[in-house]
Amino acid sequence: MTKITPGQKQYLRRMKRRRYFILTARILILILFLVLWEVCSDTGIIDSFIFSSPSRIALCFWEMVLDRSIFLHIGVTLYETIASFLLVTVLSVLAAVLLWCSRRLSEILEPYLVVLNSLPKSAMAPLLIVWLGATPTTIIVAGMSVAIFGSIMNLYTGFTTVDQEKIKLIYTLHGSRRHALFKVVLPGSVPTIISNMKVNIGLCLVGVVIGEFLAARNGLGYLIIYSSQVLS
């Protein structure tokens, strides 16, 4: 091991201080926000009936924890979100592979994908209920519908931007297109797939909550819509 010079030591100390500062600032912002909210609602600057306050929310949450109802709602939404997320991930990778395998197919389908992706999914949700009934399946499909088309397009773009010379290398080793897919395109696209998954999990949650607004008897979306109706 090399000896750490004073300069290096100083640099490391500076970096450490920087890390602590960022972490502290993040926590402070949260605390500041909650305190401000609480104070504003206590002193009547904002209407506590509409805006509630952190302490009331905590209390309500605790009550729901005691009667266990919150776990049911969280559990249902979590299950539906994860189910639609996994389906989106698997299906969009398969679809993108299919498009990659046939350039002609991808050219034919491209405009349809763009249109399907830009459909307002929340407006489509009532139709989904008519088609599939008010079941958890509908909500999972609603979650998927928000993410899947964008996901297919992103993955396909990722697949096609893999270095063509690397694919040429496979051919110079007398490999086939299947080898190009499994040895280059898929392993080389792992970062794209992962970043795509990160976006998808959020989108699936949005879709699931929209679905629950309209067609559920439990779940967080149902809880939101129930509360807002009680409010009105």
Next chain:
Amino acid sequence: MEPILELKNINYSYHTLDGETKALSDISFTLEPGSFTAVVGPSGCGKSTLLSLIAGLMRPESGQILLAGKPLSDNHENIGYMLQHDHLFEWRTVYRNVLLGLEIRGKVDAASRRKANELLAQYGLKQFAASRPSELSGGMRQRAALIRTLILDPELLLLDEPFSALDYQTRLKVSDDIGQIIRNSGKTALLVTHDLSEAVSLSDRVIVLTRRPASIACVVPVSFHLENDTPLNRRNAPEFKTFFNKIWKELNQDD
């Protein structure tokens, strides 16, 4: 001796919606087993196209390519190809990169694994077998790429400007290094390059191509009377300049 590679009147054109570009025009030459031939020509003249045709990645529009007397489509298994960049895959270790070609052919077994280890040891990469390619220097990467090609035991090696991506100092060392490896292995090699000194220092024959559409302008035999005939020693030999100037003149004839 039967030539290992024979090109007869090869023609090739690229087609785009804007029109047709003729890349190669009536190219014919042969390679003797164990020889080292360099192809030089103005940039964009179709040198790489020539290699792609020989490797069987593209088909000539007319003409014939014979490998050991047989048409190319029957046996392109015996051709190794080195590209401009090493294209080692970062998601594989050096060892598994070296095995790539064998994996594709479904020939990974105890014997081939042993051979991979031997080659890695022979070319000084043994302690890097489990490393990622990014941990290797440019020269070591190019050597790993060469092992990936050589492990398939090709009779003919195609080199497509394999040193052009390296910085000058590394390039001299690596071309010296790899030139000697290829010579000692007794393989036949066809090197495409735009670097005349590289062509002269490595090969025993230089084929000069014309501007596009490329045809053969002339063939310059290169021989040095050196005790230790390595690329670096050639660069210091008095004949080096003679060959260089001769090829330079041929290249710039139509200016």
